[in-house]
Amino acid sequence: MSLPVGVLRFPGTNCDRDVFEAVTSQGARAEWLWHADRFDPKGYRALLLPGGFSYGDYLRAGALAARSPVMDSAREAAQRGVPVLGICNGFQILCEAGLLPGVLIRNQGLRFIDDWVELNLVNAQPHFGRRMTAGIRARLPIAHADGRYYIEDDGLKRLQDRGQIWWTFSKNPNGAMADIAGVMNEAKNVAALMPHPERAMYEWMGGTDGAAFFDL
């Protein structure tokens, strides 16, 4: 039997059950990973960090979660090449943990934004949405207050040179640098995006482009 997918759960994570169900709906087995516990880094075929407000977003979005025990094991797993996906708050946590470059700062309009956005796939991702090829577009919902990607110029150049930009917004909603909506690490096993694919799984949700992300 193949290894399960681990879904990380912090106090305040609120898309946890949505992501868990998205994984199982596409046929994979999922298991919870609790913030206070370490886990076997070889025990999971992929790790997912769902969105929400881990630790209430106090201090900075993702800052406290990035320093919790479960992230020690996640870091080890990432170093071993286990695929890791962060969604929204999960993206913020991965940046704060140093597993992805850059940071996510307050939206340009200083307000929370809930909307549907169109995205462009800049570089294909070998694990999450692996059947999607560069150049395609996807329509997904966003819901965040701190989703404005920022990185210094040399860092941005490195991302561009090494093909680490995953998704960009067709129409930039939050002031993100270079319209970036999602990035990957250099090894491409750690990836994250601000939009919520788990909220676009079926027609009745308003779109189905999210399902491909959970075909693991």
Place this chain on the structure above:
Amino acid sequence: MKTDPKSNQRSERDISEHAAKLKTYRLNESEYELISKLLARPPRGIEWALFSALWSEHCSYKSSKVHLKKLFNKSARVVESFGENAGVVDLGEGERVAFKIESHNHPSYIEPYQGAATGVGGILRDIFTMGARPIALADYLCFGEPTASRMTQLVNGVVRGIGGYGNCVGVPTITGQTEFHESYNGNILVNAMAVGLFRPGDKIFLSKAKGPGNWVVYVGAKTGRDGVHGASMASESFEADSAAKRPTVQIGDPFYEKLLIESCLEVMKEDLVVAIQDMGAAGLTSSSFEMASKGGVGLSIHLDKVPLRDSSMTPEDILLSESQERMLLVCEPRKFDRIAAIFHRWGLDAVTIGEVTEKKTVELHWRGEVLTEIDPDLLVENAPQYQRPWQPLLPQNRVNERSEIGLKETDWTTFLKETLTDVRGTSREWVYRQYDSRVGASTARDCRDSVGIVRLKDSERGLGVVLGCRPHVMRFDARVGGVDSIAYPALELALKGFDTLAVTDCLNFGNPERENVMSDFVASLEGMNSICAGLAAPIISGNVSFYNETMGKNITPTPSTGLVGLRADVKNLPQSTFERSGQEVYLLRLPGLVVGGVAQEMRQKKITGLGIADADAICAFVRMALKLSEVQGVEATRAVGKFGLAYAFARMATDGFGARLDFEALKLARGGEIDGAALFEEHLYEAIFAVDSARARALDEAFAAVMKTWHASGVKPTLTRVGRTVAGRLEIGSLIETDTASLIENYHQGWGRGFADLH
């Protein structure tokens, strides 16, 4: 006879001290006498504070109870109703929903961010305290004119507060209503509704304390000084000093609430709890006394064991604090360790502060001393019930001629665009874009639509939520306004294929000691009742907010409502806009009452009407709308509301497809000559249907079939084909001719014109 001047002085001083005490505790002389009679002695020490809180209007409903008893509140689906934290209805297939709407008006006017945030937090606790997982939020907001003092700050603070709390706690906001009128300039309304779901197998938990020897356990956040005397504050009118009341507003922490939701649902899932209640208005006082009174038992509570943020707090502070995110539960002693372990895992405390006792007495202990021993019924059940003076409502705004409600514009296309940019008609996108509408991954329709819809995971059915009460109709006539506050949202639900199951209401009114306010109150309840009974949709929960009065000026009577409806699935839901060209456009119409509406208020600062609103016919019309919306080929539906028919067509054209509407057909539909003004009057009721042209006949046939059994006296509905959808244009005869792009532009720019600083 000699009198002792000294004793005279003392008695004068006693009298003034007594009066000062009554004022401090917001009790009147007759209430004082009643308390003394019930106790067989004058109240002592802490008892003043207890009676002050629990006999406040906010907690006791003393001015409204005699009328609330008459509300239609029964149906086979009702599981729990008034008396519990929220009403519960059975959806069948093992699923049940708990829901309730509640006001947080006074705190939100004093301190908008925290007032609105804690309004959301409080209503969520009413839901999950019963064991239901919150699945949807909705907000009913009434603001003053954009130019009124502080209004930009109030709108900004309230919307940020709702978003700040709801988004973090992880419950989607799926619908809402936002109104503007000068009567709210000095007293805004913030009503929040929450809906929670019991999945098959989930147990419902109640607040009745039971089992002498069981423990009383305090869980959640520590108690601080915030919100002390909040309940009595909410039971008074505003004078000039509202800013001085800021310390009575509570402070919310949505992160804590999220932990509380998860931990409470977990202890309930393991069936570790006998009874549970949140600490809302009047905090520990109301939760402990109500739990004891409902359970017919006593409680012995040690106030010195309550976790405090500030060790210098007095027993009175502790009893009346409205600190947020706290719950009181009763459990068997042997289950306490498991409960404590679950709360600790979520980073929360669980502390035993007392126990259930046989004798029906609440004993409050403080550092070895018994502060009071009192029968909880005296506080919970024996508050006075006032029959405040009221008069049967006289129709004051009715006119005899259509021309008396007409507008005198010359360019109706320009006027239409004005309605789309006016703050009363423009897009609320600025508001709802700040709310997470999809967390929970169950949202099928959100605030962008007329009805919020969530999909129920187990049965795959749709649950529709919509808010009601159109204040301009209330200003026309409180009874008709009451009818409309149920009928209009029920029609909106029906047009999306939902049968209304039950209703929650939040009765926002002015000072009940004024006869005209009370008369409006009684009339609007009568109006609501007539439709609830006709639709078999009981009112199962809610609250009353009186004293919405500032410096002697009362708000528009505003009985906001939340309706919940059920549908077999979430597939093929009718849209609310035209989404392609070539659809046949129909007008479904019930002749009855015509009011000048928001357009008339905009031009003439008044609202008049002609005709009557017949409850029987309206209920039959709503049922007909449900039947017709289910016809195969119906692609879009919309109730015609504020600003009338032209505005409704314009709203349907905001996706880029408009319509070409035949003037002769509209004349036929309306049964007589019409002019531009008639396109902006509001007819109770009309609805627009857009139908696949190949299947239009099915709609006519369905209509004819319903008409065969139409029995409502007097009036008969009509269904008339009035035009066809086209790309990019909206034309109504030759009166209105425009491209849809400029309609869209106006609709989206209006907000920024009203509130230049909010974008």
